[in-house]
Amino acid sequence: MDDLSSKYLTQMIERDHTYSVLELAGHLPYTVMDVISEANRLGYSFDNLMQDPNRVMIVKE
Structure with missing residues (x-):
């Protein structure tokens, strides 16, 4: 994932409180698996x- 998309992903999680991986992937030119990989990184x-990759939720600790 490119740096700009990675920053946007972080912003969506931290500021906009978007935790659905499927929803995040819909806002970025990447697949659900790409978003999972980047969020894990x-x-x-x-x-x-x-379970279902389309229902994966990001958990903030």
Whole structure:
């Protein structure tokens, strides 16, 4: 994921409180798996990760 998209992803999570990976992927030119990978790299945790990838939620600790 490019730096600008990564910053936008962080902004959406931190400021806009958007936690659905599917919703985040809809705002970016990346797949759900790309968003999961980048959010993981940024240190976020997930809920429902082993179930349906489209229902994965980012968990802020």
